Each structure stands twice: as C-alpha cells, then as structure tokens.
Amino acid sequence: DAKTTQPPSMDCAEGRAANLPCNHSTISGNEYVYWYRQIHSQGPQYIIHGLKNNETNEMASLIITEDRKSSTLILPHATLRDTAVYYCIVRVAGDSSYKLIFGSGTRLLVRP
Amino acid sequence: GAVVSQHPSWVICKSGTSVKIECRSLDFQATTMFWYRQFPKQSLMLMATSNEGSKATYEQGVEKDKFLINHASLTLSTLTVTSAHPEDSSFYICSASGVNTEAFFGQGTRLTVV
Numbered sequence: 001d002a003k004t005t006q007p008p009s010m011d012c013a014e015g016r017a018a019n020l021p022c023n024h025s026t027i028s029g030n031e032y033v034y035w036y037r038q039i040h041s042q043g044p045q046y047i048i049h050g051l052k053n054n055e056t057n058e059m060a061s062l063i064i065t066e067d068r069k070s071s072t073l074i075l076p077h078a079t080l081r082d083t084a085v086y087y088c089i090v091r092v093a094g095d096s097s098y099k100l101i102f103g104s105g106t107r108l109l110v111r112p
Numbered sequence: 113g114a115v116v117s118q119h120p121s122w123v124i125c126k127s128g129t130s131v132k133i134e135c136r137s138l139d140f141q142a143t144t145m146f147w148y149r150q151f152p153k154q155s156l157m158l159m160a161t162s163n164e165g166s167k168a169t170y171e172q173g174v175e176k177d178k179f180l181i182n183h184a185s186l187t188l189s190t191l192t193v194t195s196a197h198p199e200d201s202s203f204y205i206c207s208a209s210g211v212n213t214e215a216f217f218g219q220g221t222r223l224t225v226v
Contacts, residue, residue, distance in 0.1 A: 041203070043118075043218050046215070
C-alpha cells in the first residue's frame, strides 16, 4: 500500500505558484520522498526527490517538514502544460531493490 | 533526464495469444526495472521488480506464469502477457533505474485484447 495521502484535486491560475501537499506520516528515517507527474496517456515524468533537506531544481521545489511527516511540491509559475496528475511517493525497500508504490495522486488543473 | 523507450506504443491482439512488450534504457545501464499496469482513471499498480540477471519479484496477486518478465541485459527488459484475455487490456508501463539514479519511465504500451 502507498504510504502517502494527497488531495484528489487542486487548481491554480496560470502564472501563479502551485503548492501540492502530501502526507507521509509513517515514513521511515531512510525512505526518500519522490514526486512524479503523469500527463494523460503518457508514462510518469520524474520531478524531484528528497530525504530531509529542501530541494530545488529547474522544475520545482520540494519542502519537507522537519519531522518528515509531510511535504509540499511547489511549481513556482504554473503553466497550462503543468496540468497533470501529481504523485507523491515514498520509496520503500523491496526484497531485492527499492519500490515506488503509487497512491492516487492529485489532479492539478491550471486555469488560463 | 534519462531516456526509457517502450515498444510497441499500442498493440491489439486476439484473445488467447501472447504479447511481448519491450523496455529499453537508451542512455544508462538499468540495474533495476519495474513493470506497472494502469487501468482507466486509476493509479499505477506495481506488478513486478526485476534486477538484471535475476528472476523478477512479483507483487502479491500478480500471476508470474501469466506475466513473464525477462531482464537479461542492463538495457532491456521484456514483459510477455501469455494467453491474453480481454481483462488483460490495460496500459502497461515500465520504469528503469541505474545505480544511484532515480527511476525513469517509458511512454507506456496500451494493450487491447479482442
């Protein structure tokens, strides 16, 4: 089962920041938080990941709370092309490797 | 990011036949590959994880004799859906990761069994 909970849907205006929350209260100390997004009928696209510290790349910023029980993905200037389903995932250890178990995600609609 | 290519993008097959889907990492060595299935308006469901040269580890409820996974090289994994039936129609997506890299996903394969 996924270790994350996200709101099913959100919307924001084009050009504004989109802040997508995620709860992962059962995360373990060595488990990373990953964010992917999926545009309709395509494979998921990697956005960003982090362990404890806040992270930023050319796509987004990831803010992780000090207790690591929640995080927020920030798209600083949302565009119409950012409309997608955003998945927050806790990377868990598998039998021989790690696993990415997807939850239900947040459907983000960017309005013109 | 790194490139993972799936082939074919879509396939239609007759009930009872087998279908093979290929997943290739084009610019990195994929030590681990993952196969997912996604039904309409649902999230991705992990089917199995495979490490190069080893047998795949299947998730609970996934029939390993029906969904054959081969990961014979560091750049190629295949998923064969054997004796496909209409209920196997779905969007199949592979993902690949290398040593100390995040997982990158293929574009998916839409399978329709008629």
